[in-house]
Amino acid sequence: MKISITNIAIMVLCCINLSVMAQMPAHVPIWDGNKVQLKLHKLADDIYAITPTTVEEETAKGIPQATTGGFIVGEKGILMIEVMLNKRLYDQQIKLIRSVSDKPILYAVNTSDHGDHCFSNYLLPKNTLIIQNEFAKENLAKNFENIKQFMVALFGKDRGIEDAVYRPAEITIPLNSNLKIDLGGGKLIELMNIGTAQSKADLFVWMPSQKIFWAGNPFIAESPAIPWLFDGFFLEPAANLKKLYDFLPEDAVVIPGHGRITNKAGIKYTIDYVEALRSNVESAVKDNLTLEQTVAKLKMPEFNKGYVLFDWLHYNFNIPNAYKDISSKRKNNN
Template identity: 65%
Template sequence: MNVINKINRLALFNGLLLFLCTNITYAQFALPAHVPIWDANTVTLKLHKITETVYAVLPATAETETTKGIPQATTAGFIVGEKGILLIETMMTKRLYDQLYTLVRSVSQKPILYAVNTSDHGDHCFGNYLLPKESLIIQNEFCNENLTRNFESIKQFMIMLFGQGRGIEESRLRVADLIIPKHQNLKLDLGNGNIVDLINTGTAQSPADLFVKVVTKDKTIWWLGNPFIAERPAIPWLFDGYFLEPVDNLKKIYAMIGGEDIVVPGHGHITNKAGIKYTIDYVTALKGHIETAVKEGFSVEETKKK
């Protein structure tokens, strides 16, 4: 069903991008010129110490390639609490999960108490099945529901996007233990002065988004996932076919971020609030142009051409 028939006329944006909703939320779209976008068989992950207890994990190429517009693999991170560790993302394949796990263990031998998935896209959560049995997985409610109902379809989608033979085939569903409903959050006190706030604003890139805010004694750090993938020239990744609600929710999260806060985007190097402003400017300008096109009576094809 065409999205234009589903929501109001301002959703011409969806037609503009040729997005068609499907029963598993994933849109049909042209594949990138080169598959895979990034190769899970060649990515090397690197540890970045932010505080004594908070660490980001990024592709080793992120620092040099993000601002060149070269797509980067998924970012991750972890917080070492008083009794154990909270892990952010579990990656797409065993090869990448093993690298992440090794980096965690290079810092602490404490148990992994929690693992947070910021999205239902496989590069953020397909490593869940490799977690220790005692670890509790946290997702937003749509993420949990979609993975539970459509895991095999999502797996095939990821294989199509990232290629065969990358280890995606071996992934297995492991359901969430803690689920955060829409417009709610979960706050965890990990001890050692670390408070983690997990925020479900609703759709910001997809309905499965979950934002991670970590407040320490002297710094606040955000993991923003796919809604803020990287600094410019990266543009918002809207392939799940949503736009109107995401514009509001992106602005809502952006307003919550302090000027001195540290930001870990979903697929780029560590930055700050100023570094992700381009995302807000882009979606705001795009919405304005589409509203103008609607008021002037342009068709979808005319809007795309203009």
């Protein structure tokens, strides 16, 4: 599905410290933080996902969905996954949590430094410990206002984004490190910073005993969604996405960053797209095509199956970032 593109002034993208000339989709907001309704899904005893009410109907239609999240209740208290874009959605999330348990929220995990995953940190109880990967904390500390401006541009004015106040994380996880949290009662959670899978701020939530995985932004949703590789990287995300996919058991339950609950097979489309994009761009670079020629050539219709944001992502971000990394690697190897 083709959508028209409009230019926007230089902005600082969420997860990098460089200003870039970005283009925004014509349909802003991509999803409306003033309208999204959240619902609860029980995954196992005291383990829940939280998703928009529209995910079951709209994911397969290629309609972008709001942020997913969840929470785990242990003997000691609760670990919350994501805090959502604005107070309206945060309040819904807290209400769903309190419909299950009145235990204290001990931890809140942000799987990204994108605002829809972390902007409501300031609303958390004072005693709740916020967990991010190390880069996420550093980037939010330096660029919070720029990230806020980008989120307003992407999700619209007067969606509560302007009210966000920076609150630093108390716990950070360095690159290539894991943190295990035992909530008691068999609720052991592993937080994984494996490196860039979409952005340098990625953090993954894994429950090995229950085989439940919160995938965050690197796995946005099932087909026809394609990955949002707009943070300036390609080769490292391509490798880490495959690493994550191979790591997951066949019967894992997967909660994508912005789609319905699925399984390992449900995120294979992302892997297939990234591998096809890499192969196509490698061929283009080998044939000495320019970036403009490569963008014009790589339509990849087998992956253009109705995702509303396909053109915006594929032509403006995914191809250029793949071309940048692959051409640089080829140049360095010569």
